[in-house]
Each structure stands twice: as structure tokens, then as C-alpha cells.
Amino acid sequence: MARPGRPAMPKPDLHPLVDSFLDMLTTERGAAMNTRQAYWRDLADASLYLRKERNTDINKATTADLKAYLKDLSEKIHVKGENKGKIAVRTVARRLSALRQFYRFMVSEDARQDDPTSGIESPKQGRTLPKTLSEAEVDQLIKTAGAAGTPESLRLVCLLETLYATGLRVSELVGLPMSAIGEENQFIVVAGKAGRERMVPLSDPAQKALKIYLDVRKRFIGTEGAANQEQWLFPSRTSDSGHLTRQRFAQLLKDLARAAEVDESRVSPHILRHAFATHLLSRGADLRSVQKMLGHADIATTQIYTHIIGENLDKTVQEKHPLSKKTGTK
Numbered sequence: 001m002a003r004p005g006r007p008a009m010p011k012p013d014l015h016p017l018v019d020s021f022l023d024m025l026t027t028e029r030g031a032a033m034n035t036r037q038a039y040w041r042d043l044a045d046a047s048l049y050l051r052k053e054r055n056t057d058i059n060k061a062t063t064a065d066l067k068a069y070l071k072d073l074s075e076k077i078h079v080k081g082e083n084k085g086k087i088a089v090r091t092v093a094r095r096l097s098a099l100r101q102f103y104r105f106m107v108s109e110d111a112r113q114d115d116p117t118s119g120i121e122s123p124k125q126g127r128t129l130p131k132t133l134s135e136a137e138v139d140q141l142i143k144t145a146g147a148a149g150t151p152e153s154l155r156l157v158c159l160l161e162t163l164y165a166t167g168l169r170v171s172e173l174v175g176l177p178m179s180a181i182g183e184e185n186q187f188i189v190v191a192g193k194a195g196r197e198r199m200v201p202l203s204d205p206a207q208k209a210l211k212i213y214l215d216v217r218k219r220f221i222g223t224e225g226a227a228n229q230e231q232w233l234f235p236s237r238t239s240d241s242g243h244l245t246r247q248r249f250a251q252l253l254k255d256l257a258r259a260a261e262v263d264e265s266r267v268s269p270h271i272l273r274h275a276f277a278t279h280l281l282s283r284g285a286d287l288r289s290v291q292k293m294l295g296h297a298d299i300a301t302t303q304i305y306t307h308i309i310g311e312n313l314d315k316t317v318q319e320k321h322p323l324s325k326k327t328g329t330k
Helices: 016-027 033-053 063-080 086-108 135-145 151-166 170-174 204-214 226-230 246-260 269-282 287-294 299-320
Strands: 187-191 197-201
Touching (some): 016 086, 033 063, 135 246, 135 269, 151 170, 151 187, 151 197, 151 204, 151 246, 170 246, 170 269, 197 287, 246 269, 269 287
């Protein structure tokens, strides 16, 4: 299924080895369904080009074939204006990464003797820092969310406090089962990517918000399908899954941002995850501890937040330090 706003890709009859590769990602590496679909889209796009423009299949492609594909991809992105600059480079790099892993899989399975991507350099990518929010903006969002005092308001405060206290991915947050809540609401146990389980402590405000929300939680459970809803911390009467969807939560945040007079383009579940990490590190938290709470497999992913802090500090010095202000001569 295509993502909202994205045209559906033609369903090519891909080489059987592509399916084998995708199965390996799921069974051996524990890749999520979204990850599998992303690899399928990348390899399907390459397959379509190779058949149409190079008269070959993906399993037989040469280095020259793949370089032609990547060059064509880059040019099309710029012409269509779908992406520009760093984003275009990132798209090419992602497709090349998918192809590299596919051909390495072929070599490991003795389906091919050479890796045609070994002679292709990855495009250089500039560092793009994630958006974040200030502590004051997060406080304003939480304050505005709780102003009404309705069950919906109390639920939103609980969602915000839990996300800001833990840095969960949005899919992890909305899909929390009741069994994830630890003793006396002091922590939650999260099943993350590839089945990696982690325990994340809850702050005092998050514990308080959770306790208040649990008193009104049954308001979100309908009479029909109650069994499917009861198991979730954030149940929903209208969702097929039985719990609040990530799309609905994102929309609630956009509405909240407007009410709180915070730029809505800078408010999303993922940006609140960024705020969690950035604010922890700026207050002296250990990088390894933040990595564990975020569920990052590689600490290099977590280190991006140290660059945000560095840029913010530099900006503060430039704006506030008296010695940074240039004085003119009379």
C-alpha cells in the first residue's frame, strides 16, 4: 500500500531472490514490516528501471547498470522538484544501501560471485540536524493540553508526559499494552525494534499524569469490541487495532500546537522524542543512558543530539555574550 500522498508503485514481478532477501530481513534480522516494505519499494524501483532502460534484471545488473540507475534517479528527483539538495542525496544513498545489502545477500547465498555495488561510492551527505522544541515550549504544550480537564484532555497530558519522559517512538507509545506499566507506575517496559526490550523510567510528572488518566481510561473503551480495546493503555473505540493510532495522535498534537500558539510545523511525536533526548543531554545526562532509553542500536545515532546542543550553545554565546558584540569605532 502506498503512503498517503504517494502514488502507488506498479507491482512488478520481482526476481525470486528479492523475496528471499526480504524474508531474510524479517526472519533473521527481525526487521519490522515497515522496514521490509521500504526495502521492497527501493528494490522494486531499481528493478523497473533496469528492465525498461537497461534490458536486464536486478540479479544480473552490472556496476555500469547500477551507476546509470542512480544517476537517473538523482536527475529525476531534481527535475520533478520532489526533493532538493541534501534530501535528494539521502534518497540516492538509501537506494544504494538497499542494493548493497541485496547483492551481499546474493553473494552469501552463492547466487552471484561478485558485488556490483562494491565499486560505487556513496554520495556525500551533509549533516541534517533534527528539529526540536525548547523546554518552555514543551511546558506550554502540556499546560494547554490539561486546561480543559476533560477525559480527552487528561489522556493527551498523559501521552505528552509519557513521551517527554521516555522518548518513545510514536508506534511504541500508542501501542503500549497495560502490561507494560511497571510497579507503582515507576517505569514502563517497551518492546522496541527487532524485539529488543527495554525498561524506561517515568518522571514524577509522568507518573502523576498516568495515575490521573487511568481513572478515566474506561471512557475510551466501547461496549462492542471491548476485549480488543481493554489490553491497551490508550484504547480507542474507532480504531481497528483497538488502540489510539499514530495518525490520530499526530493530529491531536497539531491541534494542540495551534491552541498553545506554538509553531505546528515544529510539533510532532518524533520532534517530542528529539526534545526528550536534547533536554536530557543538555542537563548532563550520560550519552549511553540516553541511547538505551531511546532504543538506538548504534550510539552514533544518539550522538546527533550533541550537535544540536552545540549549535544552540554557539547561538546563545553569539547572541548573549558581551564580548561577542562588535563595537564600531567613532
